[in-house]
Amino acid sequence: MLNFKKEISNAIAQTTNIEETEIYSYIEVPKETKNGDYAFPCFKLAGKLHKSPMDIANEIKQNISLDENIIEKVEVVSGYLNFFVNKKCLARIVIDELKNTSEYGKSNIGKGKNIVIDYSAPNIAKPFHIGHLRSTVIGGALYKIYKYLGYNTIGINHLGDYGTQFGKMIEGYTLWKDEYDLQKDPINQMMDIYVRINNLCKEDEAVLERCRNNFKKLEDGDKYCTEVWEKLKALSLKEFERVYKLLDCQFDSWNGEAFYSDKMEEVINILSRTGKMHESQGAQIIDLEDKGINTPIIIKKSNDSTTYATRDLAAIMYRARTYDFDKALYVTSYEQSLHFKQVFETAKLLGLDEKYTNGLEHVSFGMVLLPTGKMSTREGTVVKLEDLLNEAMDRASKIIEEKNPGLENKAEIAKRVGIGAVIFNDLYNNRIKDEVFDWDTILNFQGETGPYIQYTFVRTNSIIEKAGVDIKNIKVSEEYLQDEDSQNILKLIYSFEDVLKEVTDKNEPSILSRYLISVAKAYSTFYNNNKVIVDDAEIKNTRLFLTHATGKILETGAKLLGIQMPDKM
Numbered sequence: 001m002l003n004f005k006k007e008i009s010n011a012i013a014q015t016t017n018i019e020e021t022e023i024y025s026y027i028e029v030p031k032e033t034k035n036g037d038y039a040f041p042c043f044k045l046a047g048k049l050h051k052s053p054m055d056i057a058n059e060i061k062q063n064i065s066l067d068e069n070i071i072e073k074v075e076v077v078s079g080y081l082n083f084f085v086n087k088k089c090l091a092r093i094v095i096d097e098l099k100n101t102s103e104y105g106k107s108n109i110g111k112g113k114n115i116v117i118d119y120s121a122p123n124i125a126k127p128f129h130i131g132h133l134r135s136t137v138i139g140g141a142l143y144k145i146y147k148y149l150g151y152n153t154i155g156i157n158h159l160g161d162y163g164t165q166f167g168k169m170i171e172g173y174t175l176w177k178d179e180y181d182l183q184k185d186p187i188n189q190m191m192d193i194y195v196r197i198n199n200l201c202k203e204d205e206a207v208l209e210r211c212r213n214n215f216k217k218l219e220d221g222d223k224y225c226t227e228v229w230e231k232l233k234a235l236s237l238k239e240f241e242r243v244y245k246l247l248d249c250q251f252d253s254w255n256g257e258a259f260y261s262d263k264m265e266e267v268i269n270i271l272s273r274t275g276k277m278h279e280s281q282g283a284q285i286i287d288l289e290d291k292g293i294n295t296p297i298i299i300k301k302s303n304d305s306t307t308y309a310t311r312d313l314a315a316i317m318y319r320a321r322t323y324d325f326d327k328a329l330y331v332t333s334y335e336q337s338l339h340f341k342q343v344f345e346t347a348k349l350l351g352l353d354e355k356y357t358n359g360l361e362h363v364s365f366g367m368v369l370l371p372t373g374k375m376s377t378r379e380g381t382v383v384k385l386e387d388l389l390n391e392a393m394d395r396a397s398k399i400i401e402e403k404n405p406g407l408e409n410k411a412e413i414a415k416r417v418g419i420g421a422v423i424f425n426d427l428y429n430n431r432i433k434d435e436v437f438d439w440d441t442i443l444n445f446q447g448e449t450g451p452y453i454q455y456t457f458v459r460t461n462s463i464i465e466k467a468g469v470d471i472k473n474i475k476v477s478e479e480y481l482q483d484e485d486s487q488n489i490l491k492l493i494y495s496f497e498d499v500l501k502e503v504t505d506k507n508e509p510s511i512l513s514r515y516l517i518s519v520a521k522a523y524s525t526f527y528n529n530n531k532v533i534v535d536d537a538e539i540k541n542t543r544l545f546l547t548h549a550t551g552k553i554l555e556t557g558a559k560l561l562g563i564q565m566p567d568k569m
Helices: 004-016 020-026 042-049 053-063 087-100 130-148 164-179 186-203 205-219 223-246 264-273 308-323 334-347 354-358 385-403 410-428 450-467 484-494 496-506 510-529 537-561
Strands: 038-041 071-077 080-085 114-118 152-156 277-280 283-286 297-300 327-333 360-365
Touching: 004 020, 004 038, 004 053, 004 071, 004 080, 020 038, 038 042, 042 053, 053 071, 053 080, 080 087, 087 484, 087 537, 114 130, 114 308, 130 152, 130 327, 130 360, 130 385, 130 410, 130 496, 130 537, 164 186, 164 205, 164 223, 186 205, 186 223, 205 223, 223 385, 264 277, 264 283, 264 297, 264 308, 297 308, 297 334, 308 334, 327 334, 334 354, 334 360, 354 360, 385 410, 410 450, 410 510, 410 537, 450 510, 450 537, 484 496, 484 510, 484 537, 496 510, 496 537, 510 537
Parallel strands: 114 152, 114 327, 327 360
Antiparallel strands: 038 080, 071 080, 277 283, 283 297
């Protein structure tokens, strides 16, 4: 597909004798259409060319060589060069691309590159609560988008199935197993045990010490502790799978922390040979102050048990060897920023190729908070994710019943609308922002929401169905796509691949979410200003194709976010 930015950057590079890749990186898309489709800030070259931005802009305009069938106009405004693309050219490119590919915007730019994405990672024996939603949907969207751009993407669910918490669960199970039927409502039963044992640990230091020892025995392969752990894990996974099915979420690996239990000794041995590891209060630690990190990383506790950090280091070594990754993304809350700074810095001591240590990246996000504050499994103040999704479907079902009681397949549509609303709400804002969980906000079916995008998609399908045409074989005329409303849609559709690239550059799915809102709004404006089904067959077919194109982009983009579109609403 013709790249307008590349055409512009090549022409400017030839005029200025400055590297084309540098020029390309400076080209912007103006916020206002009156400033062109692309703009080049000439002040970026002032230092190199030793001229004022206005002089540079005027000089480039006088000497630049551009095909007017591609770029039809160049203007100089306040030291900027504003470029206007040829409207017919834009229409032709988008039409041809949509007609000739079933997966618009798909790319092979990631071919030969391996991306490991570690996301979701709920804790075994605890509820899968809304605090896990962000990691699951952000990671899931990145997984799909990287894959769509041609990367070999490996999704890993690094389950929290190890650590002192299991020493606590083993102790609680041992004390109170006769009071609970874990086959019936297992997650809530286990949560109750966990809250009880935590309270008991606060009251009795001896109980806390038994819990720590239980985990050490689990690490050492104690038969009883292993049997209890395996039972709790199996019950948890059965519950988790229901939620993943609702979210249409899959993983390539379910290797949790326990998987690395026999791989940590190598890490400890390597680190001990570096001379950086030393004893402190009985524990084995590495100081990182010379790296700007004031808190040391603990490799082994005073009772010889390992830590979350040790397991993460073992995972890095395993993933480097197994997947030969170019990037390894860790999608977790910003609360773990210090942890990953410590782990990534320590990973440089493992003797791995710099390719791997340079490819480690923490994709952090804000917390999901209750209106009353932070959630805590220990205190029992959580909202189960499955409850949230079921509530979303129930509310969507009631709205459908009010607005369209005769609709067929209402349950499936309510599922897609309700869950789509939850996912879109989570992915709409910048991931680093904290999100206060509020039913009315999450399930607001008006404004810039998932249901709005779904409704626009359904409208496009309905219009095409009403017209009764074979969209694949209709004739499309560029002449009738030069008005402002049509051009606004075409420009957005043209930029789809660039939007996806920007998502992966910044690991920020909200860029795609907001883009889809822009597409839906642009089509709404077009639809309000232009009748689609008119007497003139050429105009009608052209507008129908634009309608089809809008629906295609909305459906593809939503699918990449993990949202399924309903056929009707």
